[in-house]
Amino acid sequence: MAPSADIAIEPIAPIEPPAPLAPLHALPPPFTDSNLEVLTQGAEALVYKTTFLTPATPCVVKYRPPKPYRHPTLDKRLTKTRLLAEARVLVRCRKEGVGVPGVLAGDWDNGWLVLEWIEGMTVRKVLDEWADKVKRGDKKEGDDEMLGVMRKVGRAVGRLHDIGVCHGDLTTSNLMLRQPSSSTEHASPLFQHRGHQTVSAMREAAMDGADGSEPSPPQPQSELDGDIILIDFGLVSQTIQDEDRAVDLYVLERAFSATHPAAEPLFQKILTSYGESFKGAKTVLRRLEDVRLRGRKRSMLG
Amino acid sequence: MASVRTFHLPHYPAYPVQVALFKDVANAAFLRSQLLEANPDFDYAFLDATMILTPNHLLSATFLALHASQTSRTKTRTAHSELVFRLHPNNNIGESYRKFGISDTTTHLIAVKFSLTPNITNESVSKHLGEFVKGESVAIGEEGEELGIWCDVGKVRKVYKLGEEKKTKKGAVVNGNVEMDARKEIESVVLGMITLKGS
Ligand SMILES: Nc1ncnc2c1ncn2[C@@H]1O[C@H](COP(=O)(O)OP(=O)(O)O)[C@@H](O)[C@H]1O
Ligand SMILES: [Mg+2]
Numbered sequence: 001m002a003p004s005a006d007i008a009i010e011p012i013a014p015i016e017p018p019a020p021l022a023p024l025h026a027l028p029p030p031f032t033d034s035n036l037e038v039l040t041q042g043a044e045a046l047v048y049k050t051t052f053l054t055p056a057t058p059c060v061v062k063y064r065p066p067k068p069y070r071h072p073t074l075d076k077r078l079t080k081t082r083l084l085a086e087a088r089v090l091v092r093c094r095k096e097g098v099g100v101p102g103v104l105a106g107d108w109d110n111g112w113l114v115l116e117w118i119e120g121m122t123v124r125k126v127l128d129e130w131a132d133k134v135k136r137g138d139k140k141e142g143d144d145e146m147l148g149v150m151r152k153v154g155r156a157v158g159r160l161h162d163i164g165v166c167h168g169d170l171t172t173s174n175l176m177l178r179q180p181s182s183s184t185e186h187a188s189p190l191f192q193h194r195g196h197q198t199v200s201a202m203r204e205a206a207m208d209g210a211d212g213s214e215p216s217p218p219q220p221q222s223e224l225d226g227d228i229i230l231i232d233f234g235l236v237s238q239t240i241q242d243e244d245r246a247v248d249l250y251v252l253e254r255a256f257s258a259t260h261p262a263a264e265p266l267f268q269k270i271l272t273s274y275g276e277s278f279k280g281a282k283t284v285l286r287r288l289e290d291v292r293l294r295g296r297k298r299s300m301l302g
Numbered sequence: 303m304a305s306v307r308t309f310h311l312p313h314y315p316a317y318p319v320q321v322a323l324f325k326d327v328a329n330a331a332f333l334r335s336q337l338l339e340a341n342p343d344f345d346y347a348f349l350d351a352t353m354i355l356t357p358n359h360l361l362s363a364t365f366l367a368l369h370a371s372q373t374s375r376t377k378t379r380t381a382h383s384e385l386v387f388r389l390h391p392n393n394n395i396g397e398s399y400r401k402f403g404i405s406d407t408t409t410h411l412i413a414v415k416f417s418l419t420p421n422i423t424n425e426s427v428s429k430h431l432g433e434f435v436k437g438e439s440v441a442i443g444e445e446g447e448e449l450g451i452w453c454d455v456g457k458v459r460k461v462y463k464l465g466e467e468k469k470t471k472k473g474a475v476v477n478g479n480v481e482m483d484a485r486k487e488i489e490s491v492v493l494g495m496i497t498l499k500g501s
Contacts, residue, residue: 030313030369051312053361054445084501091494094487095464102490105365106497107373116490 027063028110036061044234049117052104058117059104065111080108086233087113089165098159099178099229118229120179123153124172126224127260134262142265145224149177150269156228157248157270158277161284166244168235171255178226242280246287249274250295253288304431304439307446308417308424311365314372319364320415320427321446323351327437331406340379343430347385351410352454353402353461355489357446360412362493363388368416377500381416391462393500401461410452411437450485462492 027036027048039047045062052059064079066072083106093100102116121129130146133139139146153175160167167174237244249271256267271288275281309319327333336344347367354360367385370376376384378395390398404411413435415427432439442448459467467484 030372032313035312053311053358053365055310055312056445057312057358084498087494087498091491091498094491094494103494103497105362105369105493107369108501109375110373 027061028107028112031061031112052114058119060101060115060117061112062115063112076109079111082234083108083111083113085236089233089236089238090115093160093163093165093230096159096163098163098165099156099227100233101229101231115231118176118178118231120176120226120229122173123149123175123177123228124259126177127172127263127266131260131262141262145222146266147269149224149228150266151273152177152228154270154273154275155277156230157252158274158281160230161245161248161281162278164238164240166237166239166248167230167233168237168248169232170248170252172252172259174230174232176229176231177224178229179223180221180225242284242287243291245284246291249284249288250291253292254295303428304435305441306424306428306431307442307444309361309364309446311361311368314365314368317368317372318417318424319361319368320417320422320424321360321442321449322413322427322431322435323440323442323448324411324413324431324435324437325351325409325440325452327409327411327435329434329436330404330408330411333411333435334404334406334408337404344434345380345382345415347382347414348404348408349386349389349402349412349414350404350408351412351449351452353389353458354412354449355453355455355458355492356450356485357442358489359389359492360414360446360449363496364414366496381418382414385414388496388499391495391499409437411435412449455485455488458492459488462488462495464488464491 026033027046031048031050035050037049039049039060041047045064048061048063050059050061051057064083066079067075070078087103087106087108090100090103094102101118103113104116105114106112126149130139134141156175157167157170239245252270253267257264260266271285275285304322304324306320306322309321311317311319333344333348337346337348349360363385367376367381367388370384370388371381377393378384378387383395386403387395387398389402392398413427413431415422417423440448456467459465
């Protein structure tokens with residue numbers, strides 16, 4: 001990475017998720033069109049949902065197709081480096097107990113990575129749906145439920161920064177709110193055919209001395225009760241510079257205000273909770289002030 | 303006849319995987335000698351069942367071995383030796399065999415056979431293993447859920463350098479749920495480590 005002080009911080013425009021198209025690229029073997037659902041087709045990566053290891057285990061395949069304008073050898077090397085960096089950080093986060101999808105498989109030479117499926121919604125979607133409810137008068141802007149989600153976001157980012165990892169592309173689409181575990185059995189449309197319980201669910205029922213029928217949750221759970229899972233580590237770096245951490249927060253702040261202008265007060269909650277999440281967090285927040293100032297100057301000049 | 307379960311890995315439907323579990327195995331030394339002699343009739347992955355954490359632990363190494371073999375990038379002689387190799391976090395083939403492969407004193411055994419040719423079927427494997435493994439065949443269940451029952455989690459943690467198990471708080475009830483959740487956590491890290499192996 002370039003020295004962090006030189007990173008140009010551009011205002012971030014809201015990016016609409018691309019409409020689902022027919023696949024642009026065929027995935028390399030062994031993947032075929034069957035049992036494959038397109039999730040997104042970004043500039044860097046194509047993301048699909050499929051199954052892995054067992055027909056009942058959903059997963060994500062992330063494929064970085066070759067870039068035709070780059071020299072093939074260089075292209076292969078860059079793809080491999082980025083994919084490996086992403087996979088290594090994910091495994092490291094898992095070891096340290098930071099909420100990220102597990103790595104299930106990968107082939108760096110051929111540009112793909114298989115990740116654990118996270119059942120839930122992106123925080124972007126959560127905020128969109130929230131905004132709709134607020135508009136309809138069903139919910140209030142700063143409800144405790146939503147503040148709770150923001151607190152979890154702040155804590156998740158703090159945990160990540162605490163182990164010396166900067167995400168590099170912290171937007172609300174790269175944060176997921178996991179569906180609370182007791183309700184995950186029914187959700188995914190691709191896998192609704194599966195009529196049986198998972199092994200762990202059966203074991204759970206057996207351990208509880210229950211009869212193996214639907215385990216009943218102790219109390220009605222809110223959809224917003226799940227954990228925050230950080231995804232999309234394609235631009236990750238390992239660093240302990242406060243500047244890098246502050247830039248991560250700044251990117252998130254811009255993403256927030258660009259896509260959810262009314263939700264800006266919610267972002268304050270993220271910062272408060274971030275500030276309490278690890279030892280150096282307060283220093284990062286002070287650094288964030290500088291980063292903002294530079295960002296503002298830049299946009300006045302530009 | 304031994305109890306053999308056939309797995310069809312998503313994305314490699316053309317190569318079913320035959321898996322069998324045994325306890326009280328009395329002739330591990332013989333089975334191992336057949337591997338060492340490279341007897342083609344004994345082209346199996348013979349694994350020490352105490353080193354397999356969960357079905358996914360075995361299946362992920364199986365997938366990676368099959369994928370390496372199908373893309374001509376194996377580091378070992380066969381898809382079966384590749385599976386043993388793939389389970390270890392480091393690149394040392396001998397060490398992989400010592401830690402995950404059958405030893406002369408192995409009593410709990412997992413046998414894996416890829417159906418790379420049409421003559422290798424659930425039947426043929428069941429018959430062959432039934433004839434040559436002196437031990438009690440154990441059914442592993444529809445999803446292979448019994449594959450981890452003899453796992454020595456401490457040994458597995460050690461090979462993958464995951465450090466000591468966190469002691470549960472005094473007075474906390476240690477039940478099956480907690481144990482399964484802990485295994486799931488280890489499994490997730492281990493799958494990532496064997497994927498990253500050698501790169
Ligand atoms: N592990 C996962 N589980 C569930 N959904 C995922 C997962 N990873 C990605 N997604 C979905 O796919 C989208 C794109 O994936 P991402 O990794 O962010 O790639 P990109 O580089 O294209 O942004 C995410 O915004 C999310 O909706
Ligand atoms: Mg993304």
